[in-house]
Amino acid sequence: xxxSSRRGFIKTAAAASFVAASGAGARTAAAEExxxxxxxxxxxxxxxxxxxxxKNLRGLSEKLIQSHWENNYGGAIKALNALRGRxxxxxxxxxxxxxxxxxxxxxQLLRTGSVVLHExxxxxxxxxxxxxxxxxxxxxxxxxxxxxxxxxxxxxxxGLGGGSGWAVLGFNRRLKVLENYWMADHATGPIxxxxxxxxxxxxxxxxxxxxxxxxxxxxAYFANINWELVASRL
Numbered sequence: 001x002x003x004s005s006r007r008g009f010i011k012t013a014a015a016a017s018f019v020a021a022s023g024a025g026a027r028t029a030a031a032e033e034x035x036x037x038x039x040x041x042x043x044x045x046x047x048x049x050x051x052x053x054x055k056n057l058r059g060l061s062e063k064l065i066q067s068h069w070e071n072n073y074g075g076a077i078k079a080l081n082a083l084r085g086r087x088x089x090x091x092x093x094x095x096x097x098x099x100x101x102x103x104x105x106x107x108q109l110l111r112t113g114s115v116v117l118h119e120x121x122x123x124x125x126x127x128x129x130x131x132x133x134x135x136x137x138x139x140x141x142x143x144x145x146x147x148x149x150x151x152x153x154x155x156x157x158x159g160l161g162g163g164s165g166w167a168v169l170g171f172n173r174r175l176k177v178l179e180n181y182w183m184a185d186h187a188t189g190p191i192x193x194x195x196x197x198x199x200x201x202x203x204x205x206x207x208x209x210x211x212x213x214x215x216x217x218x219x220a221y222f223a224n225i226n227w228e229l230v231a232s233r234l
Contacts, residue, residue, distance in 0.1 A: 041088050044081050047074055048119050052126025052226075059220030060125075064208040069122065072204050076114035083108045106187075113186030117166055120198040121205075124233075127226030135231050139169075142178035149180065153199070154218055156182050160201035161214025169197040171234070196233045197225070 047069075054065040087104050090096040131139075136146040143149035149169070156167040159182070166183040170193040181190055189195075199221055206217030 041084060043084065045077050045115060047077050048122070050122055050126075057125065057220075058129075058223045059209075059216075060206075060224060061209050064206070067208065068200075068205060069118075072202070073115070073118040073122070076111050076118065080108065080111040080115055083111060109187045110185065113189065117168075117186060117189075117195070117198055118200070120195045121166075121200045124197055124226050124229050125221075125224050127224060127228060129223040129225050129227075131225075131227040131230075135227050135234070138231075138234055139178060149178075150222075153180050153197075154222075156180055157199055157201050157218045157221075158215055162203070162212055164202045167199040167201055168195050170195050194233065197230050 050065070050069055054062040054069075057065060083104060087101070087108065090101045090104055131146070139149045140146045143152070153167055153169060160167065165185060168181045168183055168189070169178060170181055170190060171178050172190065172193045174192045178196065179190075179193075181193070183189055199218070201214070206214060206220075209220075210217045
């Protein structure tokens, strides 16, 4: 090999090495960008304990509450935690189509809503069911009277009876007003709204005690509202 050929060979080899190194660096950078760590991917939710003694509720049996907490709320937590693992697996699998991933994300949205709403629901139970004057006045500020608010909230719940969904009193931060909301499932909440009072109207919340008599369950629910907790949310 003459000097000219040798120089050409060295230049070619150096260029190839640079390209290979650049490719490896790009692949490493891409891998780092796709690293699926952090709470958005690996957070595991733990069940919040009931904030009251289930034996002390009026009109809602201990058996019903414990079943609701363990099976429905607890089941949502288990499903949500499992979904995070499946999401990471699907995200890192180049053969997994986007529609499969978005299906998992939809399920994650539903399970997240179930966990959050159940925690709000159990959190606003265990009280005397008697709102003080300050709470009544603050709610009346949006509904005209406290009784007008209660009438609408009960009607929403009764309309959901025999089916599924939630009745929610929420503070709409954008509109700066309290409103009652009808929610068909765990993923239909209004945007930019803080739940203040949450009533579960899925049949699992009352059928064990009341069968299809949703109105009787609503009466029992109102008798156990923790209005002090509601006031803190306000």
